[in-house]
């Protein structure tokens with residue numbers, strides 16, 4: 001096995017067209033096998049573009065990009081993807097949705113029945129195998145989408161704002177569940193998010209992108225024991241990580257605080 005699950009060296013991406021648009025510039029990043037990396041950055045900075053390049057859905061226009069030691073020139077084997085919208089097929093029940101990648105790969109579905117049962121149990125969906133997507137809540141649908149991404153045991157799981165459309169409480173719960181799933185499966189995960197706390201809660205390392213064109217502005221190692229609990233977000237140590245990232249966004253001019261009041265100035 002190669003030493004890196006993902007190796008990006010000076011990756012660039014220019015979308016051609018009437019007005020060419022540089023989405024990524026000189027992005028360099030190594031992701032180790034089994035590592036959980038969050039990518040955080042302002043809207044439009046190229047996070048999804050970078051993920052799609054790793055997934056072989058977009059071609060890079062500069063630099064080098066390898067997954068498992070192989071140059072990406074199409075969707076690599078053994079990857080799973082989860083998007084913001086779950087993209088479940090409404091006319092298939094949950095089990096048959098989860099089996100979709102197996103059918104696409106023309107593998108025998110019967111070999112995967114136990115695997116599906118295991119994933120449904122892992123995500124608390126065992127009773128819903130024969131239900132249809134419309135019968136599930138948003139969080140349950142997203143869990144089903146995660147099962148589908150994991151069904152063929154991908155080495156690499158790419159997640160593009162998977163919980164962005166969920167309400168805050170469900171999102172918290174999904175963070176806890178994703179951590180639990182990852183602690184069991186130990187796939188490599190690249191998780192794109194807008195949420196600073198979510199990025200820190202989940203990741204071994206948070207990669208902060210600059211505004212477009214996306215570059216790596218900083219990489220922050222998150223040295224917090226696992227399993228992490230939602231209450232950990234209230235601790236000073238956790239707060240120090242989020243404050244550091246917020247300061248980075250501040251420096252980039254992305255957070256506009258109200259001006260200090262006269263009282264605050266005098267107190268200082």
Ligand SMILES: Nc1ncnc2c1ncn2[C@@H]1O[C@H](COP(=O)(O)OP(=O)(O)OP(=O)(O)O)[C@@H](O)[C@H]1O
Nearest residue numbers: 015021023041042043044045046047048049050212
């Ligand atoms: N297929 C495309 N063709 C042309 N431009 C594109 C295409 N996809 C994305 N872009 C542009 O590339 C830039 C980066 O987009 P991308 O979706 O990667 O950003 P993002 O960081 O994921 O944004 P968000 O957080 O809002 O989802 C944007 O300016 C976008 O308009």
